[in-house]
Amino acid sequence: MSSAVGPLRACALATAILSSPVNAQSNGQKQLPPVTVEAPQQKRDATRRPSRDTTRSPQIARSRRGPDTPAQSAGNQIGASRVALGVLSAQQALKEINNTPGGVALVPAEAYRNSTVANTIKDILDYVPGVFAQPKWGDDTRLSIRGSGLSRNFHLRGVQLYMDGIPINTSDGYGDFQEIDPTAYKYVEVYKGGNALQFGANSLGGAINFVTPTGRDQYPNGVSVDFGAFNTRRLQANAGGANGSWDGFVTASTQASDGFRDHSWGSSNRISANVGYQISPDVETRFYLNANEVRQRIPGSVDRTTALNSPTTAAPVNVANDWQRNIDTVRVANKTTIRFEDTKIELGAFGVDRHLMHPIFQWLDYRYKDYGGFAKVTDDRVIGGFRNRFVAGFNVLNGTIDARQFVNTGGLKGAPTSSLLQKPENYSAFAENSFYFLPNVAFIAGTQYLFAVRDQHVNFSTNGDLNGRSTFSLWSPKTGLLWQVDPTWQVFGNISRSAEVPSFGESVSPNFLNPALPNIPFFLIKPQTATTFEVGTRMKRPDYAWELTFYRSNIDNELLCLYSAFGNCNVTNANKTIHQGVETGAGAAIFREIFVGGAAPDKIWLNIAYTLNDFRFDNDPVFNNNLLPGAPRHFVRAELLYKHPNGVYFGPNLEWVPQAYYVDSANTLMTSAYAIWGLKAGFDNGGPVTGYIEARNIANKAYIASASIIDRATSTSPLFEPGTGRAIYAGVRYRW
Template identity: 70%
Template sequence: MFCIPPSVGVVRSTLLASAAIIISPFAAEAQTERSNLPPVTVTAPEQKRAAVARPPRTAARSARAVRAPTPANPPQVPSEGQGARGALAVLSAQQALTEINNTAGGVAIVPAAAYRNSTVANTIKDVLDYVPGVFAQPKWGDDTRLSIRGSGLSRNFHLRGIQLYMDGIPINTADGYGDFQEIEPTAYKYVEVFKGANALQFGANSLGGAINFVMPTGRDPFPNGASVDFGAFGFKRLQANAGGANGPWDGFVTASTQAADGFRDHSFGSATRVSGNVGYQFSPDAETRFYFNANEVRQRIPGTVTKQSALTNPEAAAPANVANDQQRNIDTVRVANKTTIRFDDTKVEFGAFGVDRHLMHPIFQWLDYSYKDYGGFAKVTDDRFIGGFRNRLVAGVNVLNGSIDNQQFANLGGAKGALQSSSLDRSKNTSLYVEDSFYFLPNVAAIAGTQFLYATRNRQDRFLGNGDQSGATEFNLWSPKAGLLWNIDPTWQAFANISRSAEVPSFGESSSGSGGTRIFDFTKIRPQVATTYEIGTRMKRPDYAWEITAYRANIRDELQCLFGTSAATGTGTCNVANLDRTIHQGIEAGAGAAIFSGIFDNGPAPDKLWLNVAYTFNDFRFDNDPNYRNNLLPGAPRHYLRAELLYKNPTGFYFGPNVEWVPQAYFVDNANTTKTEAYALLGLKAGFDNGGPISAYIEGRNLTNKAYISSTSIINQATATSPLFEPGNGRAVFAGMKYRW
């Protein structure tokens, strides 16, 4: 049965209780969201066409210029909802695709229609599976090991190197770490992926870039709906949303509650989440929108085990995790406002946000952290002709500040013991950015930009039994970029850029020690700085699409968070170090194509057999390191392939197999002595979705019940008994049904 654990704040309880009352069906996007999929994302079954809406004023003004690729013979654009006007602050998926393709680098849009109606959509892996360059592997519950271009490979817990946003509002804490437990994949209309320094507009300057999760509004089509999903390992979820518009007002709310026993022992958990927004349009060119989000998550942690245990007894949990009842529990409330004003050729956006997060985390110690994050942002986009040449200028400022009331207690079988450490950690981050795209030819732009980041970290030690570990530091970092964007035709682009990224270490990476004793000297930790060279091309046409990007990042002072010798004892401590020089380079390639058409139905809308492939080649290595020479960096496969062959009938029926393939084992240690195992997983799914009110699916995963390693922690030198491995899930079947109106 579904479980809603106690001990949440008054505001959080009120929001979650309200969600239970208003829980009503989840909406899906109309034809625009479903037909105009980005490269490498298999299109979901076609939806019914809707009425044509009046295009926004910016679209009419921009018709003079050569814009980013859009599909040939584009479908009719459905109305943005029940109101007379579409939302100004939240773009449709097609508008967002046009906007993101102004980027001279690796980017992607993943519409919800590509995954939400045809999979269980339970983790971020379900969302990003077919985006090349992204490596997302489940660990337990909603937790995932996520890396883009080798970002944060050494972070054996939480997330580093990728900035997460919800409607442009930061999910990461002010000191930089992130979690996935606040992400509900079924709640979004599309997800934007900005790789590396291509995320400049968010103030993100990390190696991996940024991911932005965008919710629908009350002006979107089909704002009401409900869904139920269930399947293997005791998984069950009820999700619903409601919305609508009345004159200048519109509103949307979505809520879900779920629970699962988990594949492994000691991996059961539950989650209740609610998100929504309310908008008011002062005029067709001015809108303000308020956002809220609340989460209550309770999750047991099975832990990492030896390679032999992972492959021969994958359900087993680490004994220490069971004995200490290790958990990760989070309560969160987030509120924000965003105001958008549109002038003739200029759009101005500004807003503010605040987050209250409580982490209750019994592991090697009982971590009790209270986070208070707040900030604001402002952005100006000016797209006009100057002297007969199109010029697009984007500039802005982002402020993200916060504090962590950090207390750690002895973990007595899952209960709090004596206080072991206490501190107040404060972070401040202010980034300013500017990027200009000058079209010196009608279809070729020269792009130049830069970002400046001022960041401080300050710790006030309140537990002096092991010495005073207070301290402070600050960073002043410039991240310039330059590139070219060539719109070869309305559906085809080529691009190249050179960019710099710089990452400031988080507080979690600045702690080290063993046996429960923590040493803190973050003033000796340098920021990670990378210079990345990138070249690529992408195309999107009705029956085929592809993209290919090659990049090389020369990194100085890459942050490595290692367990060192304490990994064998399972203490969970982290020894952070700056590597000297490293190289991350690779190829991100994907393609989608209707390889057969009119197989059984050769009418105006013939049936099709779609092939979708996403391939990532990773070459991450030390660069003449004094200890590890030119060894490969551990933590990610050299080759990673996802492919799907999907038959789609115009009636709405679809089915087909898929495969996940890691053909070569990868190292888990810097010394390159211990590897994972190669694997291939076979899946199959079928369903019905004709664009009407009802859709349903059934999906099988790992049908051969292959024992494999989905994720690893890393270490400087591993042995055969190092507990570094996360077993992947066994054979699983999921099913679900959605109804909308």
């Protein structure tokens, strides 16, 4: 155990004695913040401000128990009228994110935290259209937004992850889900594609930001217990409070599971904390700590027959060589917020120490030391009688990777095979202006500039690694319109550019090359660029909500698997590809007053999210106009819940992939179509006690949840990840 994170188990228990009382109102059954909550009062009297806030409406990211959420009570500002300046409430974040003329979503914790086991990122993002998230084993998940990172058979690429605005991805672009604790956040923001401009995101998939509570939030103290199938168990606790200018919050969890498949057991210990100090009513600084200790066995991908007929079976080589992915991480950061009359400035810096211990085909021992900073200015004022909102900033994410590999002998570190020093650098600057030429219509234009470096020095290698350096200089402009039809309804459209710089993994090691093809080391891989056209609309009203987005991305040099050797996918640049699709979601009270009438009637609530993916080569010299492998054409998630005003709810849910999808670029081998269903029941009236019981895949159907991809597959290609069989989970949470 790393000494840096060894005390996590103790910290999880220590949170119980750090609590302080909170005044809070019951939040009933509502799950999304209302439109009318105002931002913190600035120095100038609100009557002198333009009445622009009344035209904004929240993104319709829905709770699974309905689209309504209460306002936070005034009493949650402990001991004072202060609010956190640098961490928006869910209400404020919804208003902020709705300034985006494109595909975005905000998922409040109440949408998943109190009614599901919330083991993985899939539990958070299940009902966000356009997002395909499927667990593979443990916390590891195959995540793709609008077809991003389809060729990445391990780790994450194509979506940039942030925690409180601080990067989770490594400085060369890799991402891992082991550092995500679904119990730790108060809401999650999803910015698809070029809509993630403000984060310096440079990828087709965009960015996801996980936001933790502060000591000034409602219910800062709590404890929860979850348990269920495959010997899954989790204990989580959090504590917080405020005293005058100071506030603090800490949350910790310890979790373990034997896993559905053989050789898939794992455990994790995680802690997140922040301390804020308000220097004045308009200046706040906040310090963050995040640490993780994860130990996870890897069952591996298997062939299609095994996946569908013996889904618990692990790949033999994974068992023989004890494949694992173990991570220790410590992340520290500071963010300072300064508020003026019409302007807000945010400044921050961070450092990350990540140790990856990863016995697979070789024993990977990687030490990442990442660091960086950011600055952002937001100016929202009336100029010449017109509202104008200007946002600009810069981001720096640099690091060093001490990448050492050894022979893997039954899970033990053997003789060294390589030692590399990799130095990625990323500098981005952005600016975006929204000019309201009509009171409810804005013209939006912006751009981002990215300068990136990938530098590798080979100290020693028997793997054929090469010295090399590549630099990238990329502009990503964006323009769009945002029409606020009424306070609950928006229409938007935009044209944006995105660029994805390759990581060190986007390379073809010389000793793995197809002899018929030239060497393509990492420093010759080109950046992936895309131009995306997007139109859509979203609405939220008391008893129904919906969103609908159409998009098309024309992509140059997409990072794809075009050929392979020894069963391994080698990622290189395709010529031209097309990603297009439809993202739609809806929630509605289809029946009301079944047994209870009045101002708070009972309801039957329908939630549905549907994604249409059409990803294909565009006159490729080898694969013509074949479909791109790795993602289903249709993906449906639906839920029907009866909700009683006393907080009781129950009902079925469905996950449906009606059409199998290809796993190879040659379009010769497919997954299988499937439909799985479950049931959940629970109690949540917005008060201090919540509980749930949930049954998943009740029919115990064998299905393929996700798949790795390759250029040309055979019937024995080990590419498939079996879905989890029948499982029942339960949990209870107490907060105050």
